[in-house]
Amino acid sequence: MNFLATIGRIFIAFLEVNGRIALFAGEAVSHCVRPPWYPKMIVRQMIDIGYFSLPVVGLTALFTGMVLALQSYTGFARFSAESAVATVVVLSMTRELGPVIAGLMVAGRIGASMAAEIGTMRVTEQIDALTTLSTNPFKYLVAPRLIAGLTMLPLLVLVADIIGVFGGYLVGVYKLNFNPAAYLKQTVDYLELMDVVSGLVKAAAFGFLVSLMGCFHGYYSQGGAQGVGRATTNAVVSASILILIFNYAITEIFFATR
Amino acid sequence: MSRMPKISIRGLKKSFGPKVVLDGVDLDVGVAESVVVIGGSGTGKSVLLKCILGLLTPDEGSIRIDGQEVVGLRGAEREAVNRKFGMLFQGAALFDSLTVWENVAFGLLTAGDMSRREAREIAIRNLAAVGLQPEVADLYPAELSGGMKKRVGLARAIATRPEIVFFDEPTTGLDPIMADVINDLICQCVKELGATALSITHDMVSARKIAHRIAMLYGGKIIWQGPASQIDNSGNPYVDQFIHGRAEGPIQMEVRA
Ligand SMILES: Nc1ncnc2c1ncn2[C@@H]1O[C@H](COP(=O)(O)OP(=O)(O)OP(=O)(O)O)[C@@H](O)[C@H]1O
Ligand SMILES: [Mg+2]
Numbered sequence: 275m276n277f278l279a280t281i282g283r284i285f286i287a288f289l290e291v292n293g294r295i296a297l298f299a300g301e302a303v304s305h306c307v308r309p310p311w312y313p314k315m316i317v318r319q320m321i322d323i324g325y326f327s328l329p330v331v332g333l334t335a336l337f338t339g340m341v342l343a344l345q346s347y348t349g350f351a352r353f354s355a356e357s358a359v360a361t362v363v364v365l366s367m368t369r370e371l372g373p374v375i376a377g378l379m380v381a382g383r384i385g386a387s388m389a390a391e392i393g394t395m396r397v398t399e400q401i402d403a404l405t406t407l408s409t410n411p412f413k414y415l416v417a418p419r420l421i422a423g424l425t426m427l428p429l430l431v432l433v434a435d436i437i438g439v440f441g442g443y444l445v446g447v448y449k450l451n452f453n454p455a456a457y458l459k460q461t462v463d464y465l466e467l468m469d470v471v472s473g474l475v476k477a478a479a480f481g482f483l484v485s486l487m488g489c490f491h492g493y494y495s496q497g498g499a500q501g502v503g504r505a506t507t508n509a510v511v512s513a514s515i516l517i518l519i520f521n522y523a524i525t526e527i528f529f530a531t532r
Numbered sequence: 533m534s535r536m537p538k539i540s541i542r543g544l545k546k547s548f549g550p551k552v553v554l555d556g557v558d559l560d561v562g563v564a565e566s567v568v569v570i571g572g573s574g575t576g577k578s579v580l581l582k583c584i585l586g587l588l589t590p591d592e593g594s595i596r597i598d599g600q601e602v603v604g605l606r607g608a609e610r611e612a613v614n615r616k617f618g619m620l621f622q623g624a625a626l627f628d629s630l631t632v633w634e635n636v637a638f639g640l641l642t643a644g645d646m647s648r649r650e651a652r653e654i655a656i657r658n659l660a661a662v663g664l665q666p667e668v669a670d671l672y673p674a675e676l677s678g679g680m681k682k683r684v685g686l687a688r689a690i691a692t693r694p695e696i697v698f699f700d701e702p703t704t705g706l707d708p709i710m711a712d713v714i715n716d717l718i719c720q721c722v723k724e725l726g727a728t729a730l731s732i733t734h735d736m737v738s739a740r741k742i743a744h745r746i747a748m749l750y751g752g753k754i755i756w757q758g759p760a761s762q763i764d765n766s767g768n769p770y771v772d773q774f775i776h777g778r779a780e781g782p783i784q785m786e787v788r789a
Binding site for chain 1: 582585586587611612614615617618619621623625626627628629638639642643688692
């Protein structure tokens with residue numbers, strides 16, 4: 275009996291958190307589309323997410339593209355389909371790995387710092403101070419981060435795609451001795467616009483999720499340094515899980531419509 | 533009283549879980565009056581201010597500002613009411629991503645229609661009023677001492693010239709001379725700007741100086757209130773014990789050896 279009660283309790287807590295996140299998201303989005311906006315805050319977040327994440331995302335994308343080329347070559351060599359390597363690299367990068375890897379890296383980098391920053395503002399009463407200065411914290415803190423996440427991740431992923439394909443090219447040409455022109459032709463021949471677009475749609479969704487989790491956990495953190503630490507962990511873990519879940523869901527939608 | 537009080541609190545209750553903090557507080561603050569709330573640590577003085585500001589939602593009771601009920605106000609209406617307030621937080625609560633002058637001028641900058649240069653000048657003037665040099669203006673809050681933070685918080689609270697100002701322990705952490713400067717500043721706010729002030733303090737010297745009226749919070753209720761001049765012959769044993777800082781008396785501190 276006790277065991278069942280525990281399961282029930284966990285289930286109810288789970289639903290409660292989902293409800294709270296949904297309400298939080300609703301309120302936050304409603305502030306994204308209504309003035310006043312704080313352009314300075316939005317630009318600052320955009321630079322933080324878009325520009326300062328470039329090294330991390332670029333580096334991971336590069337090595338992902340390289341390992342993709344190497345792995346698919348060893349695999350495909352078994353049934354002499356080596357010529358498909360370039361296609362495999364570009365499709366995997368644009369449809370799947372570009373958005374997911376960039377999303378996860380940004381979750382670790384940005385989601386954590388958002389949760390820590392907003393969480394600290396919460397426990398040191400800075401959010402209360404904002405409210406008493408007649409500034410809505412949703413408008414001032416949350417909306418700029420959501421807007422920046424939503425718009426910057428697609429750009430980051432576009433860069434990641436290019437770097438990833440370049441990584442594949444490096445390995446293909448210099449290690450596996452493909453003909454450069456043939457490799458590039460292979461890369462573009464089977465690539466459809468939809469492959470890239472679906473990846474960018476994913477990226478926008480992931481950017482939104484990362485910012486949302488960072489802000490949500492930060493906003494409701496309580497109890498000093500320990501609480502902020504917990505908020506940071508929760509933000510990164512929940513954003514990462516949600517990215518993988520939404521990744522499947524969005525793939526499913528694009529798969530069904532083609 | 534013929535005039536409507538600026539702040540009128542009736543039957544205010546607030547609990548955190550099983551812990552009852554405010555248990556039916558009644559308090560009026562008149563226009564351009566300075567009221568000081570005294571009371572032991574943890575009796576809910578800060579909670580009282582946060583309820584008035586709408587940062588905490590009371591469980592029961594009514595709070596009227598200029599006759600308007602503010603409990604349960606949300607969104608734009610709440611923001612409009614909050615424009616009347618300035619608040620000095622107990623822990624200063626400065627925005628640590630902004631410089632000192634941006635903190636002080638925050639209310640002016642977000643209200644729009646003021647250039648940054650103008651706002652900066654006003655901020656520096658307000659900093660001077662709390663005894664801080666213009667050089668401090670470009671520092672970040674992390675680079676300030678505790679007492680300096682408090683004074684920046686004070687400058688921020690009064691920068692927008694609010695109708696109502698709350699001071700949560702304005703003089704704690706300051707040296708006696710600076711404390712007196714701050715006391716003068718609060719008196720000046722009330723006298724010259726016609727602001728209504730509700731302050732919290734443990735510092736009886738400060739309370740005597742800035743208060744028109746003193747109210748004592750104990751056990752979740754206002755157990756005594758009267759003119760500041762009456763504080764020494766209140767006839768209330770709780771008040772007597774508090775202002776003389778005696779360990780023996782009706783207020784028992786829960787200390788266990
Ligand atoms: N957000 C909160 N959650 C739970 N309990 C709280 C919260 N805020 C305050 N309390 C409790 O309410 C009580 C009153 O707190 P409050 O901060 O108002 O005290 P205070 O009278 O301002 O004391 P001090 O003079 O030390 O500042 C405390 O016992 C505190 O534990
Ligand atoms: Mg307090």
